[in-house]
């Protein structure tokens with residue numbers, strides 16, 4: 555990666571109204587105009603720097619959007635009330651009735667459900683493929699295809715997609731490549747590898763405190779303007795607007811993202827190496843045994859490591875549940891969905907976050923019942939955590 559996203563975030567300087575070190579929160583849904591003509595121009599999209607109505611944009615949301623655009627090396631960004639708000643608005647902006655999407659089959663459960671169950675109501679259909687195989691992706695492209703969709707590191711299987719390879723296919727067939735980069739902020743910058751649009755659920759690592767949901771779409775100024783267009787912009791008309799108080803608090807948390815990601819990555823690599831040595835079935839992109847390890851290394855900024863997500867397959871759902879309950883009892887972490895918290899979070903995705911995916915399809919893609927997904931926390935002494943986890947595993951008989 556030719557730029558450091560954390561430096562780009564750091565270089566942005568905003569002051570509050572009274573010289574505050576944080577920008578003021580815009581506590582208004584609507585904005586006054588000094589002249590009626592200016593209001594008309596703003597509706598027409600011709601008044602740079604004027605605010606209209608907070609569903610369209612607000613100063614607080616623009617600050618956060620600007621910082622996230624800097625992080626993803628895009629011209630602009632639009633923050634949304636949730637990650638799903640970003641994903642649904644983007645797909646509905648890019649696709650209309652009769653259009654087709656080629657998507658990775660291992661994606662966030664909500665995204666899968668939206669493509670599989672909701673978009674067909676609008677006559678938008680999706681073919682789900684193994685996006686680690688570019689020839690299979692290309693074969694699925696039809697004359698109706700408008701979008702290629704994948705996650706950099708997939709949820710929950712931790713598959714790595716070759717973003718540059720996908721971007722080359724998108725270019726060749728005149729498609730837009732949309733990448734959900736929620737698992738790898740700072741570490742990977744998909745637009746630098748050729749992606750057109752990058753999405754994050756801010757709910758996860760970027761906010762990092764499990765106190766809100768949020769999302770962002772990063773792309774060209776033109777695409778972000780299109781999303782916000784008062785006549786046909788999906789972000790404007792569907793209304794997935796983030797509240798200013800939340801965007802202000804997420805911006806403050808973004809300031810520590812680089813430090814947190816480094817610690818999440820360090821801790822996850824430590825545990826993954828140890829548990830693999832102990833003979834467990836660990837899937838972590840930082841392990842040389844991971845099929846996407848070398849590919850990830852080609853794309854990443856080494857400073858931020860391999861991220862905080864890993865899975866361990868303990869053989870059966872019963873064992874997984876027993877282990878997770880015990881680990882929670884010992885305060886190693888919480889039995890909860892979501893990720894990117896200071897505390898380790900774990901869940902069995904087959905029966906939770908990916909339960910939207912039918913059992914046969916889960917089996918086909920290798921999502922087994924005994925799989926536990928871990929979002930490794932910011933633990934200060936990870937050796938101590940390892941010993942505690944190991945004791946739990948021995949007690950339930952998976953080690």
Ligand SMILES: *Cc1c(COP(=O)(O)O)cnc(C)c1O
Pocket residue numbers: 636637638639662664665705709734736737755756757758767768769
């Ligand atoms: C959580 C998540 C989403 C959805 O984001 P919300 O903020 O919950 O709407 C999308 N993609 C990935 C990879 C996620 O982990």
